[in-house]
Amino acid sequence: MPIREPQPVDVRSDRYVILRPADALGAVVAAADDLWVDDRARQRLLCIDSHSGRVRVAIPVNGRLALSATERDVWALSRGRGYGQGLRGPLLRVDARTRRVRARIPLVGRSGRVVLGFGVQAAGRDAWVWGPHEILRVDGRAGRVTPRVAVADVHGELSGFVAARGRLVAGTADGHILAFDARTGRRLRSLPVAVAKPAPKAVEGGLVLYTAAGVVGAVKLANGRVAWHRRLGFRAGATIGSDGLVWVHSSAPHEPGDRVTALELRTGRVVTSGVLPVFGSTGISAHDGSVSMATAGGRLVVLTPFAT
Numbered sequence: 001m002p003i004r005e006p007q008p009v010d011v012r013s014d015r016y017v018i019l020r021p022a023d024a025l026g027a028v029v030a031a032a033d034d035l036w037v038d039d040r041a042r043q044r045l046l047c048i049d050s051h052s053g054r055v056r057v058a059i060p061v062n063g064r065l066a067l068s069a070t071e072r073d074v075w076a077l078s079r080g081r082g083y084g085q086g087l088r089g090p091l092l093r094v095d096a097r098t099r100r101v102r103a104r105i106p107l108v109g110r111s112g113r114v115v116l117g118f119g120v121q122a123a124g125r126d127a128w129v130w131g132p133h134e135i136l137r138v139d140g141r142a143g144r145v146t147p148r149v150a151v152a153d154v155h156g157e158l159s160g161f162v163a164a165r166g167r168l169v170a171g172t173a174d175g176h177i178l179a180f181d182a183r184t185g186r187r188l189r190s191l192p193v194a195v196a197k198p199a200p201k202a203v204e205g206g207l208v209l210y211t212a213a214g215v216v217g218a219v220k221l222a223n224g225r226v227a228w229h230r231r232l233g234f235r236a237g238a239t240i241g242s243d244g245l246v247w248v249h250s251s252a253p254h255e256p257g258d259r260v261t262a263l264e265l266r267t268g269r270v271v272t273s274g275v276l277p278v279f280g281s282t283g284i285s286a287h288d289g290s291v292s293m294a295t296a297g298g299r300l301v302v303l304t305p306f307a308t
Helices: none
Strands: 007-013 016-020 025-031 034-039 044-049 055-060 065-069 073-078 091-095 101-105 119-123 126-130 134-139 144-150 158-164 167-172 176-181 187-192 199-204 207-212 215-220 226-231 235-240 245-251 259-264 270-275 281-287 290-295 300-303
Touching: 025 065, 025 073, 025 290, 034 065, 034 073, 034 281, 034 290, 034 300, 073 119, 073 126, 091 126, 119 158, 126 158, 158 207, 167 199, 167 207, 199 235, 207 235, 215 235, 215 245, 235 281, 245 281
Parallel strands: 025 281, 065 119, 158 199
Antiparallel strands: 007 016, 016 300, 025 034, 034 044, 044 055, 065 073, 073 091, 091 101, 119 126, 126 134, 134 144, 158 167, 167 176, 176 187, 199 207, 207 215, 215 226, 235 245, 245 259, 259 270, 281 290, 290 300
16 A cells, blocks of 8 residues: 655644644654554554655554554554444554564453453553443453443443553543552542543552543542643543643634643643644644654644744
8 A cells, every 4th residue: 555645734833743644643652763553544553753754554354443653562452344433343452663563462351241341451462441331451472352341331431541550540520530449440539530531541649640622631540639630611621741730622613723732740831732723633642852743634743832
């Protein structure tokens, strides 16, 4: 399959460049100096050189993707064949350095039951897949899905998930954040928050970073007290960069483009913020001093926000 080179669409500042590697983009993650992006229009997983913008690899997939990565592996959970919001797999494990697919893991439990996923998170050599009412561990060596935590329907479907330091943290439709022991699956906390469908993004310093319908905030895992809470529009997504800052993409009706904001995790203080000449942001990644934001219109914005 020939690989189309991305072309610069607009360069308005020495702090960012806008590329268009596809007609529609979804999630984006960084690994080993590359950006990995969901090409929704042509159903491909794209590997893009973060320096030149050149497309290195295009891997065919089936439907949209949920992505997660370490420096070693890129995990891509595909929608598969079928309808609805869930992702039926397979789950692709890609070597981030060779850019080759190492495994295609079907979402099937030990009993042979097909599992429905909403998202995936890399964790060392393994990964976690979360779905409507369960969290599953994916053994990277065995290439096998193992049921781990079942979540009762009392809180509604899961709305987000993150794994960190022996803890599994999930958001629920009715506005709770649940914490579980990663080894035993035992529930440790049930924390109510002030918004519906919170999506946990990271756990750092005893704080759970979450987003929900244009809101970004942090809650203390120990006692459920909200540390800070900011409304940035009608849509927001977030990640934590290697600089320790929370990087947020957001959309608001009154602004002439989507916004990228950096916040302190502990206080929620705004460090920097700016509006970009693009709309429909779908994902954000922060890696090695640069921030990358993908959009539904196929734009990939690569920023160096603190360049001199």
